[in-house]
Each structure stands twice: as C-alpha cells, then as structure tokens.
Amino acid sequence: MDESSLAWLPKFFEHLSVERRMSPHTDSNYRRDLKRFVSHCDAQGVTDWQGVDDKLVRSFAAAEHRQGASPRSIQRRLSALRSFYNFLLRENAVKLNPATDVQAPKAKKRLPATIDVDQMNRLLSFRTDEQLSVRDKAMMELFYSSGLRLSELVGLDLTDIDLADRTVRVLGKGSKTRVVPVGRHAVEAITRWLQERTKVAGIGNTALFVGAQGERINPRSVQKQVAAWARRQGLGVHVHPHMFRHSFATHLLESSQDLRGVQELLGHANIATTQIYTHLDFAHLAKIYDAAHPRARKKG
Numbered sequence: 001m002d003e004s005s006l007a008w009l010p011k012f013f014e015h016l017s018v019e020r021r022m023s024p025h026t027d028s029n030y031r032r033d034l035k036r037f038v039s040h041c042d043a044q045g046v047t048d049w050q051g052v053d054d055k056l057v058r059s060f061a062a063a064e065h066r067q068g069a070s071p072r073s074i075q076r077r078l079s080a081l082r083s084f085y086n087f088l089l090r091e092n093a094v095k096l097n098p099a100t101d102v103q104a105p106k107a108k109k110r111l112p113a114t115i116d117v118d119q120m121n122r123l124l125s126f127r128t129d130e131q132l133s134v135r136d137k138a139m140m141e142l143f144y145s146s147g148l149r150l151s152e153l154v155g156l157d158l159t160d161i162d163l164a165d166r167t168v169r170v171l172g173k174g175s176k177t178r179v180v181p182v183g184r185h186a187v188e189a190i191t192r193w194l195q196e197r198t199k200v201a202g203i204g205n206t207a208l209f210v211g212a213q214g215e216r217i218n219p220r221s222v223q224k225q226v227a228a229w230a231r232r233q234g235l236g237v238h239v240h241p242h243m244f245r246h247s248f249a250t251h252l253l254e255s256s257q258d259l260r261g262v263q264e265l266l267g268h269a270n271i272a273t274t275q276i277y278t279h280l281d282f283a284h285l286a287k288i289y290d291a292a293h294p295r296a297r298k299k300g
Contacts, residue, residue: 001038005048009034012087033080036064049085050094057081057102065105075104114247115239120144123233124185131196132212136225138186138193139209139217142168143244145186147266149173150219150241156208163187180265 013031016022022030040060046052057078064074078099085097115123124141128134139153152170160169166182182190193209200214201207207216222241230239249266 001041001049002047006038008049008088008091008093009084011091012084015087016083029076030080030083033077034084036060036077037081049088052098054098054100054102057099061102061104071105078102078104113237113243114250115235115237115243116247117251119235119237120247120251123230123235123239126229126233128192131200132225134189134193134196135200135209135217136229138189139222140226140229140244141186141189142182143241144248145183146170146180147245147248148180149245150222153241154207154209154217154219154222157206158208159206161190161208163191 012034013027016027016030037060040063041047041052041056044056044059046056060081061074061078064077065071069077081099082097085094085099088094089097124137124144126133126137128137142148143153146168148168148170149172152172155171156168161182162168163182166184166187167179168182169177169179171177190208197208197210200212201210202214205214205216209217209222211217211221219241226239226241226244230237245266252265
C-alpha cells in the first residue's frame with residue numbers, strides 16, 4: 001500500500017474512538033486485522049484501496065483459513081474490513097465496499113456444556129443454614145427453573161416475580177420482555193429467600209437478589225457462588241450460570257421435543273439459535289413446562 005492509502009488508517013481509528021466509541025479491545029483487534037489485510041494487499045501488488053475487489057477479499061479470507069484462523073476470527077477480520085470501507089465510502093475515498101458480500105467459513109455448532117438431571121439434583125440439594133446460602137439456592141433454582149441468562153437474573157426486581165401465578169417477568173436481549181413459568185422448587189426457594197432478604201437488603205433497594213452489603217448482587221458474585229457450590233457438592237466439573245440455561249433447554253427438549261415452546265421460554269428471536277440444543281423433530285405438546293421440566297412437576 002502506498003503512503004497516501006495508509007494515511008486513511010489512523011483517520012479510521014480516530015473515527016472508531018471518537019464517533020463510534022469502540023472499546024479498546026475491539027480497536028486493538030481491528031488494528032491487527034487491517035494490518036494483516038495490508039500485508040495481503042502488498043503480497044498481491046495492490047497499492048491503493050480502490051484497487052481492492054471482492055476477489056482479493058475472498059483470497060484474503062481463504063489465506064487466513066489456510067493459516068489456521070478460526071471461522072470466528074476470519075469473520076471478525078472481514079467485519080473490520082467492511083467497517084473500514086464503510087468509512088472510506090463516507091469520506092468519498094472509494095466507490096464501493098468490496099467486503100460486503102464476502103462471508104467467513106461457517107463454524108461448527110457444538111452442543112453447549114450441560115449437566116444431567118442427576119447432577120443438577122445433586123447440585124441443588126445443599127442445606128441452607130444461613131442467609132446467603134438461602135439466596136444462592138433461590139438463584140440457582142430460578143436459573144434452572146426458568147432458563148434465565150445471568151444478566152436477566154441479576155436485573156430482576158421484586159415486582160418482576162409473581163409467586164402466586166408462578167411466573168417471572170424478564171427483560172432479555174434487545175430490551176425484549178418475556179414472562180416465563182417458575183417451577184415449584186424455585187417458588188419454595190424464593191419464598192424462603194424473601195423472608196431472609198428483609199434482613200440484608202438496603203432501604204429502598206428493589207433488587208430481588210442482593211449481596212452481603214445489601215446492594216443488587218453483581219454478575220461476578222453469582223458466578224463465584226455457583227462455581228463454589230458445584231465444588232462443595234462434588235460435581236467434578238466447572239459450573240457457570242449459563243450452564244443452567246443450557247441444561248434447562250436440553251432437559252426440556254429431551255422430554256418434550258417441542259422446539260418452538262423452548263424457543264419462547266428462552267426468548268430466542270430465531271429458532272435456529274434454539275436448534276443448537278437438539279436435532280430432534282418436534283411436535284406440539286400442551287403444557288410443555290409443567291409436563292416436561294423435571295423440577296416443575298407437581299407432587300403426586
């Protein structure tokens with residue numbers, strides 16, 4: 001690349017920092033990605049940005065793949081290139097974006113890590129002898145009962161839970177609200193926690209789950225507590241909050257085969273996201289939650 005072409009790079013990174021307020025981590029990645037693309041252009045004898053076409057971009061993606069870059073890394077490099085060319089288009093430095101229609105190789109979708117029903121029952125069978133263990137059990141029962149994301153659970157307020165109706169109102173990704181069932185075990189655990197919560201929570205605090213200092217519990221604290229209880233219960237695997245969501249989805253699908261029902265419970269906008277949990281065909285089953293979820297079934 002000639003000097004006049006390379007001069008656009010610092011202008012682009014200033015644009016990312018000032019106008020788009022991109023994180024330092026992303027900025028660092030984009031710098032590295034575009035540096036690799038410049039090297040590829042140099043190797044192909046391309047000296048300016050207007051000389052880049054979609055064939056050159058595809059050859060860049062193919063070269064990265066041959067050198068061992070993962071599909072996710074290649075996608076990020078193409079994203080950096082698309083963003084850069086969008087900036088050049090805005091500045092009238094080029095007439096088209098050659099990276100627009102170039103896609104990275106598709107990554108293989110692997111089944112998320114889960115724990116089976118017996119392991120889950122073992123994890124959730126611990127005694128609750130003091131306030132924070134009561135809270136931890138309530139959080140974990142709710143994770144598994146309702147398939148919540150970590151951010152959704154820590155964001156819950158007291159008004160979001162309806163124990164009489166056995167439902168919880170959740171603010172999910174994209175600020176989309178959904179209402180999901182709460183199983184019997186979770187209702188019992190939350191009811192006990194609410195009795196203890198009044199002794200811990202700060203005045204005027206609306207958070208459903210609070211930390212030892214009485215403020216809304218933070219995600220890192222939840223992660224640490226979940227991992228600690230898994231160790232104490234002798235599971236032998238690292239357990240993290242999202243594993244409850246994966247297990248929730250997998251166990252329901254194994255029992256019901258109702259993919260669309262689980263999609264609604266998880267709050268997935270696209271059913272393809274839910275399909276990572278199973279390749280089973282599905283049929284409509286009424287009352288999927290009470291009938292299928294191992295900790296929602298009513299006592300006989």
